[in-house]
Amino acid sequence: MDQALKTMIDNMPAKTGKSLEEWKRILKEKAFGKHSEGVKYLKTEHQVTHGFANTIVLLSKEENQSSEDLVESQYKGKEGLLPIYKALISHLKSLGSDVTITPKKGSVSIIRKHQFVLIKPATKTRIDLGFKLKDKPTGDRLGDSGPFGTMCTHRVMISEVSEIDHELKGWIQEAYDQSV
Numbered sequence: 001m002d003q004a005l006k007t008m009i010d011n012m013p014a015k016t017g018k019s020l021e022e023w024k025r026i027l028k029e030k031a032f033g034k035h036s037e038g039v040k041y042l043k044t045e046h047q048v049t050h051g052f053a054n055t056i057v058l059l060s061k062e063e064n065q066s067s068e069d070l071v072e073s074q075y076k077g078k079e080g081l082l083p084i085y086k087a088l089i090s091h092l093k094s095l096g097s098d099v100t101i102t103p104k105k106g107s108v109s110i111i112r113k114h115q116f117v118l119i120k121p122a123t124k125t126r127i128d129l130g131f132k133l134k135d136k137p138t139g140d141r142l143g144d145s146g147p148f149g150t151m152c153t154h155r156v157m158i159s160e161v162s163e164i165d166h167e168l169k170g171w172i173q174e175a176y177d178q179s180v
Contacts, residue, residue, distance in 0.1 A: 008055055016048050023056045035061065070103035078121045085127065087161050088119055091169060095176050116179035117172060118152055127158045129168075131175045142171060 013019050018026075023042070032038040035057055042053035075082055085108075092099055092110050102109040110117035118130035130145060130152030138144050138154060145152045156168060 005055070008052070009059075012052060012056075016046070016052050020056065020059060024060045027057065027060045032057075070105060071108065074103075074106060074108075074121050078124050080124070081121050081127055083161050084158055084164070085119060085121070087164050088127070088129070088158075091164065091172065092117065095173070099176070112176060112179035114179045115151070116175040118148060120148075122147075122157070125159055129156045129158055130154070131156070131171055132179065133171065133175050134178055136171075136174070141167070 009020050012023070016023070026046075027038055027042075030038070030041060032041065038057035038060070039050070039053045042048040042056060043050060048056070071085070075085065089101065089108075092101065096112075098112055100111040102111060107118050107120040109115045110119070114132065116132050120128045120130065122128040128146070128148070130148040131142075131154040132152055133142075133154050136142070136154060141156060143155050143157075146155045148155055154171075156163075156171070158164065158168075
């Protein structure tokens with residue numbers, strides 16, 4: 001969560017009279033179909049400013065999406081990548097019972113004690129697999145983090161299930177081992 005959003009959530013009770021959780025409960029009772037309906041309701045019925053209303057509705061909708069819905073949304077129009085995603089998830093689950101798979105809006109975080117892998121459908125034909133690997137040099141296949149920035153230290157681009165090979169599994173294992 002970026003700092004501006006955290007600040008907005010922290011200031012919400014003082015500025016709107018309710019916490020984010022209280023607003024979420026109110027919106028859940030109303031069950032608005034459209035984003036704009038929820039924003040309009042908060043502005044007209046509760047005199048919430050547009051910025052807070054928009055944030056409340058957006059965060060309420062994100063929370064109401066299941067993990068399956070989030071993954072489905074990520075791969076809409078990129079269905080050809082699902083076999084790669086499923087093979088990665090299957091391997092990651094085999095690492096240990098302490099692996100947590102956390103889908104988000106645009107990616108899936110793989111966490112032990114800390115995030116150690118990030119799966120992102122980058123294009124219609126490629127998944128970017130981000131790693132947290134300390135002091136690991138980059139190479140032809142194991143590149144720098146690219147668009148992941150500081151979330152990851154390295155990235156591997158995968159276009160075929162066959163690329164989930166011994167070498168890639170070794171890097172996954174290394175990232176898992178370092179995530180304690």
